[in-house]
Amino acid sequence: MTPSQSLAQDLAELDLIVVLRHAPHGSQWVREGLDVALVAAAFGKRVALLFQGDGVLSLLTGQQAGPLGQKGTHPQMAMLEMYDIETLWVSGSALAQRGLMPDDLMLPVRVMDVEDCRAVAHAQLPTLVF
């Protein structure tokens, strides 16, 4: 549970961690979780996102508005950089389980091993799990 030095540095500068672990489109969890992250950033908080489980699917390239104009969550993803949310952590095992590589993702991420993820969960930072 001792984070690597670069991760420790990231953690030291954060105000909020939002964990996303549901798939996009089918339900509202990712969207409402990202809304929290974006509002926090707009209020000047330094936010990191941890994508775990099905949450990694919200980073897939090539997503579109759904039929009937359902917006999806990729437009919010595209706003993260503008809001200075650049700390994006992705569970390596979640990617592997789905046969995905970092190249399949729309944003640059840090792939985390399980020790990294544990360090994040125990950084004593305000954390919301969606």
Next chain:
Amino acid sequence: MTPSQSLAQDLAELDLIVVLRHAPHGSQWVREGLDVALVAAAFGKRVALLFQGDGVLSLLTGQQAGPLGQKGTHPQMAMLEMYDIETLWVSGSALAQRGLMPDDLMLPVRVMDVEDCRAVAHAQLPTLVF
């Protein structure tokens, strides 16, 4: 998929099958599924229930009203006989997976193997899955 004779007889006399596959108490699925079965029976339909997956847990003995008076679904179960709903099928593998025996259940049931369950699902009877 050829049902045993006694099952074929049961199937021949039915108007509606309600499949229950969620756990009681935590969500409303079992309750609202049983409401459909009870209303159908009140309208004179001949109804059978198939308990599959977590649905078998709604038959456990010893259930009570929850804290804050949450009613649970066992009072509805107790009404089944009064409404002449006596065909209760339970997936044997669902029981086994949870370490349960027919003695753990509050009502007499017919334990079904997978072939029986397939026959029920393909009996061309109106079926609702909750």
Next chain:
Amino acid sequence: MALTYALLVQGAPYTHQAALSALRFGRAVVERGHRLKTVFFYHDGVHNASALMTPPQDEVHLAEGWRSLHRGQGTELLVCVAAGLRRGLLDEGEASRHGQIASNVAPPFELTGLGQLLDAMEHHDRMLTFSP
């Protein structure tokens, strides 16, 4: 051959995709030349009937989508009264019966009992369920 369809919708709009899937499927049924006779809203699906839903203007308005199926096809839009009452969905009659100050279900949505769901299953050729 034209078939008659009923849909059972159990998912709330703006929480789960089920309601959108049901609406799209309903439209496709009509485009294929079938009759969409009944949509029955149960469980959290009752929220599809809320007259107060106020989605962002650039998103689909689910209740309006259902109403347009009613206008085009005469599709019955039936809302389970028991599932609706506990979830805060009432028409004028139920509101006055229960001493509530307002109502949020209006025609063409109709509050009704589960008997109507059974009727729809019995009389229509196909029944599809869309759940969260």
Next chain:
Amino acid sequence: MALTYALLVQGAPYTHQAALSALRFGRAVVERGHRLKTVFFYHDGVHNASALMTPPQDEVHLAEGWRSLHRGQGTELLVCVAAGLRRGLLDEGEASRHGQIASNVAPPFELTGLGQLLDAMEHHDRMLTFSP
């Protein structure tokens, strides 16, 4: 030592047990001598604030349960306005702003933004989430 608590409630009453669990936990927090300062309703949790919920008389009335915590403790009952609007939950102000004919959120429930959730997390000692 007395702590201050915030709860994030994301489950709708009469659909999922999460809202009941949150209310029971909130009461137990108070009984242990802590302060329950804020309950924030988000996602489907916004339905806890519905003035129109009409549960059977022999069942717990969730909205009333929350109001009684407010009366006893001054607990803030905050409802995310964006999550509420799309799900058909509006107070008088939002109803008139959006041209809706009725409203179904009244004090002590308050429509508010997500900033208040972040405030509660920052200023209270503990934050618990109850989700469906």
Next chain:
Amino acid sequence: MALHLINRSPQAEAAYRDAGALFVEGDDLLLIEDACYAALPAAADLLTPFRGRVAVLDEDLQARGLSGRVDARVTIVDMTGFVTLTEKHDSAMSWF
């Protein structure tokens, strides 16, 4: 014969298990909504009980960025194809 609908992510293994236990020759399975992710090759084991009779809804695939990532054994159908499947089968069951 029956049409089975699944709309839950492969994480909800119980939906696949319960539908798979009842699946017989002549049935069809259609994956919609978050069940589209079960059409990825990595989820192939979950679809074994469905004996190659698996379709997935194109509109939902596209929204999720899954076009071009679908396992070759899964058939892609559009909304009209969905209706056609319900024409073919008297009975449809939704597993959620």
Next chain:
Amino acid sequence: MALHLINRSPQAEAAYRDAGALFVEGDDLLLIEDACYAALPAAADLLTPFRGRVAVLDEDLQARGLSGRVDARVTIVDMTGFVTLTEKHDSAMSWF
């Protein structure tokens, strides 16, 4: 150290897997609502990652008829015990 809450039935294996992956020495897990069924001996494998630091909420157990059926390695706590666990841990995470 953190308190982990799970409220989903053992069928929702992902909640147990994701929480288990992050669980460390000194953490606690509390099972509430339909997660009470994970306290049955038949679900013991699901609780292995939680190293014997598993509690279950008594009120929810009783409603489900599970009193007397709980695995011996799981501790039973009442609602006050739940609050006590939140006093002990600064941080609580809910897996659903």
